[in-house]
Amino acid sequence: MTTFKGSYHQQLRTLAELMLAVAGESVTVMKKNAPQQAMKLKRQDEWGLYLEFIKVMFNLTDRLSAFHIPIKDQPEFMNGLEDAVTSHLKTALEPAFGSSLDQTEIMMTVGGAVAESRELYEQYRFSINEDSKSKNAMFDAFGGRIADTLGVSGNREITSAATLCATAVVPAISAILQGQTPPDSPSKSSPGEIATVTGDSASMTKTQTGNEIKLISVMSNVSGEEVETRWGLHPRFRQDLTSDELQQLTKLMNRVAKILGERYATVAFSNEWTSWHKAGHA
Numbered sequence: 001m002t003t004f005k006g007s008y009h010q011q012l013r014t015l016a017e018l019m020l021a022v023a024g025e026s027v028t029v030m031k032k033n034a035p036q037q038a039m040k041l042k043r044q045d046e047w048g049l050y051l052e053f054i055k056v057m058f059n060l061t062d063r064l065s066a067f068h069i070p071i072k073d074q075p076e077f078m079n080g081l082e083d084a085v086t087s088h089l090k091t092a093l094e095p096a097f098g099s100s101l102d103q104t105e106i107m108m109t110v111g112g113a114v115a116e117s118r119e120l121y122e123q124y125r126f127s128i129n130e131d132s133k134s135k136n137a138m139f140d141a142f143g144g145r146i147a148d149t150l151g152v153s154g155n156r157e158i159t160s161a162a163t164l165c166a167t168a169v170v171p172a173i174s175a176i177l178q179g180q181t182p183p184d185s186p187s188k189s190s191p192g193e194i195a196t197v198t199g200d201s202a203s204m205t206k207t208q209t210g211n212e213i214k215l216i217s218v219m220s221n222v223s224g225e226e227v228e229t230r231w232g233l234h235p236r237f238r239q240d241l242t243s244d245e246l247q248q249l250t251k252l253m254n255r256v257a258k259i260l261g262e263r264y265a266t267v268a269f270s271n272e273w274t275s276w277h278k279a280g281h282a
Contacts, residue, residue, distance in 0.1 A: 016084035023053040026165040029235035055117035063128040068177040220264040229261030
């Protein structure tokens, strides 16, 4: 594994810090969404969850880099990201393990995560900027792996929360690849802290890693003659709500999903809007 010393050094460093922060925060979110299972988790299981988020973010970064990094530089760029993640992970773990920390083991762990990421997700062919069945299938597969690791296979709440965590980081990765440097270094944050960006105000805690993150999403999928409409909240936004606020928002969003789902079904199955079947979203 070689160290990437080209003109992308700052981007690689910032991406690595972002990935570790998002992975740590996402594990916390998953545990909060499955409190009973969280109590049974061993450290090895939590580490497995952490690596699952690292794997999917390697894939997302690889896909997004195609829009911002010259083709000739992409292989070296992704190798450099692997090195950067290894270096920052070592720094993050040193306080807990001290001098007993094995650098080689970390390199092998990150290298294994990258290899498995390719094996798991490169088979899905889609453009990251478009909605498609293949894209939804990849995120469903990822959410399923998270649910399996938590011991709640098939749990839709967990798979949806995992998908939201993964998709929410896409704007931040894209912004970094475009060369938008955060005003404060993400290294000041621990792996369990992640930037929170709300609306156009771009108010944030700890770091600024992007300009937009979806707080609420509504999705309608067509399968044969059936239309499924669901909605979800950004995990960090959910945490900021009180129980009463969450109950009120849930009631309101169920109504919104019903209205949008019915409208989408009407339009999607009409003769003049047949092409909407391919859109995959309301």
